[in-house]
Amino acid sequence: MATQQGCLGGRLHADLTEHVPSYRAVPRELLDQIWHRHFQRALAVVREGKVPAPEDFDEADVAWDRVARGVPLSDGLRAFRRALSAIRDLFLAEATGRGLDPGLIVDRTKRLWDLADVASLQIAAVHRQAEVASALLDARRRADFLRGLLYGTLSAAEIHSGAAIYGLDLTRPYRALRAVPNGDVGPDALERSLQSRGRGDGRVALFTVLDDVVVGVVEKKPETGGLEVTAGLGPPTDLAAAHRSFRAAGRLLEAARAYALRGVYDLSDLSWRVAVVAEPELAELLLDRYLRPLEAEGEFGALIEESVRGYLEKGRHVREVARAAHVHVNTVRYRLRRFEELTGTSLDAPDTAVELNWALAARELKAVSLRNRCTAAELG
Template identity: 70%
Template sequence: MTEAQPGADALEAVITGMRAQEEELGSRVHADVADHVPSYRAVPLELLDEVWARHFARTLEVLRDGRVPASQEIDEAEVAHDRVARGVSLGDGLRAFRRALGAIRDLFIAEATRHGLDPLVVVDRTRALWELADAESLQIASVHREAEVSAALFDAHRRAAFLRGLLFGTLSAAEIHSGAAIYGLDPSRAYHAIRARSSTDSDAERLERLERPLDALCRAHGRTAMVAVVDDAVAGVVEARPAPGELAVTAGLGPATALGQVHRSFRTAGRLLDAARAYGLRGVYELGDLSWRVAVASEPELAELLLDQYLRPLAAEGEFGALIEESVRSYLESGRHIGAVAQSLHVHVNTVRYRLRRYEELTGASLEEPDTLIEISWALAARALRPARSSPSPRDALD
């Protein structure tokens, strides 16, 4: 130990001795951090040197004055944003910072011992170093979390923009391939477009709650999928038809197609969703499930015409008119087997024959004409649209 010096001189000698070892200590700290915090290997050395120099200078000022800077005097925002962008977690960032500060503290104690610095000053300045560590750690944590949130929001917006472009057919082939690689889609596979809403009337909050469980269902059994809130629905691309189970969802599933053509599948999925919701259905529906009923929901003018011709004339009969309609519906659903209709409605076959004959009298329709049977089926399907009404309105027509 050298001969003790007056307090101020000894402290300045300590700081001078530390400054002389700044570069060497920085190299050791970089190597130590690289060994113990592997994520920091992604940070270029010149950036580490820049941060080290700034941090070392700030530490020497604290040792000289014994004053810890106020939080607004410490600006580590740029560093935190850089580390987030390079995949360095908050925990790794704090570990690296504390290892660096620990090395500076050890150097200070060694130099203080060598120059005979007053032990009370050593204790005071060591306390100041840890106060500095606390202040910087708090700011690093705060800024790091803000940066992580910003990065997550940016990624979510970018992901949603890619999915929207995919579903609306606005992406080039190159954009589709690059986006598929980023988000884990396989351009060589066929995907279904899906468009879903809560089985209840959806609002934005319900859509947010639906997104995650639907995504999990679509990814079940190792299948790939990508869904997000798109306008008024949760939409995306899925490798296979999901089984909704207890999830309160109504969804349309378009046909499987290449990613570059999935916008066509999306249009079909939208029509299927609207039709399924119009009929008050729950679950995931493909075109084969709803068949021509999709067109009923999307052709309100035609539905009005057929309702006027085949069902509204029954209203004049009151309750008996409702029985006639029920019998006609059962007649068509049973494949035109009068006996089956009588059994299902618990009436005599002659009662069924009378109701069907009365239907023909009231509407002028023939239950023997194939085209007429199709039109009656259309009118009955239009009657079943939700909410209960005589026909769908133009407002409910598909986009």
């Protein structure tokens, strides 16, 4: 049998490349090395009638090589079974041709099948370990690339290299995204969902999890459907400037969370409200100027604020405000006039409209923050 190892190995190689296409990526010299290992192990089983223990099978190098070359586990097991079948057929031909005892032939044939079973289980185990380790390594590399890209620490050469690896087009603009899960969804599950939703129609999306926040780059605003997520989406830019888009995405995420919003928000969605969150001192100043003077009026002050808010929301149409509040037009006019008296401002002034909207948004932020604290206290 030993004299026929090379010839049999050549036929096996031709058989594998024809029937197991993924093995075409494995160089012939590597297949010859593995074939020699399997053949010698099988000869030892035929000679001694003993099958090695699972821990005596060292297939880690083979598993890593196959995983790196994209050979699936099913193909690896098919190749091994074909190799053992070829060795078994050779043994049966030689043993019967030389008149070995039939009982011995049956015993050694059974031992070869035992070898196939034990080795297959071990190959499967180390292959899965290699797949998991490879996936973790790839995830770490992807995280390192995105961290450098989004924080602006990569060189031009590193950006080009990473773009080639992860399928990013250097000629196309991308938008940075920062997202946090809501409800029971964890960051890893959110990453997978965004990854699948961000791709399609030839688009590319690349994400990772950094400090429990899903970050990445997309070509267009992802559809979230019923996904429990709050996210900020930066403006489109080339990859070399992705860190600028990432900073903007951070501010947008902070604002969206402050307003307890759900979904993906960019600057066109939140506009000046982003600045309300970022400038708490200015918000306090405008609250003092426009809304706190109403508090001395008690319940009537709350009605004044309601009418002023409606006045701004309805495009300064008093009749629409009155219709929505189910009150007379003159009632609304009186409330608006009283607001101007209490605050010393004019609702017709452009600055007043801007500053009053800012103050109302700041009041909304405080209400959201209070609700969140109450919810947290109840849960605690």
